[in-house]
Amino acid sequence: MLNKRITEVYALGQHISMSTHKARRVIDQIRGRSYEETLMILELMPYRACYPIFKLVYSAAANASSNMGSNEANLVISKAEVNKGTILKRLKPRARGCSFVIQKPTCHITIVMKDISLDEYIDTDFITWSQNK
Numbered sequence: 001m002l003n004k005r006i007t008e009v010y011a012l013g014q015h016i017s018m019s020t021h022k023a024r025r026v027i028d029q030i031r032g033r034s035y036e037e038t039l040m041i042l043e044l045m046p047y048r049a050c051y052p053i054f055k056l057v058y059s060a061a062a063n064a065s066s067n068m069g070s071n072e073a074n075l076v077i078s079k080a081e082v083n084k085g086t087i088l089k090r091l092k093p094r095a096r097g098c099s100f101v102i103q104k105p106t107c108h109i110t111i112v113m114k115d116i117s118l119d120e121y122i123d124t125d126f127i128t129w130s131q132n133k
Contacts, residue, residue, distance in 0.1 A: 008078060009067055010112040011060035015085055016052050020107045023049045023082045027109070035061055035075040035113065053109060060113045070115040079112035 016023070026049045030038045035057070042054040057077070064070045085106035091099040 005118060006068065007118045008112055008114045009060055009063040010079075010110060011056045011063060012111075013052055013056045013109045015106045016109060017088075017104060017106050018049055018052075019105045020082050020084050022047065023053070023107050023109060026050055026053055027080045027082050030057070030077055031080045033077055035072050035077070038077060053111075056109055056111045057113075060111045064113055064115060068115060068118070070118065074115050074117040075113045076116055077111060078114035079110070081110050083108045083110070 026042070026045060026047055029045070030041055030053070033041070038057055039054070042050045042057065061072050061075055064075055065072065085108050088104040088106065090102045090104065092102050094100045
């Protein structure tokens with residue numbers, strides 16, 4: 001019998017105060033790359049969205065080493081997505097007693113990392129057979 005092994009870990013950042021378009025511009029560059037290559041790319045890119053994404057990638061790698069005991073050299077970003085969050089609405093006073101709405105968008109960023117050295121399935125028949133010997 002084959003049992004599915006956990007080979008993926010994730011890190012989720014919610015209510016990050018930036019537009020989804022600006023975060024997706026950076027996320028599209030790192031999707032599918034290795035962990036070490038991703039850190040180099042994020043350090044050298046000039047965008048403001050790089051720092052929160054850098055923190056999330058670092059957190060996902062720490063989750064992988066803590067939960068699965070995997071090495072950072074074997075980690076690959078398998079899924080990275082940016083979703084729209086809530087919009088903070090603020091009022092700015094304008095001329096003649098009017099007000100103007102300022103919308104401050106937020107986004108939710110999810111980084112999923114996969115360990116390529118681990119097999120996805122475990123053969124439990126072999127494990128029980130070897131324990132019965």
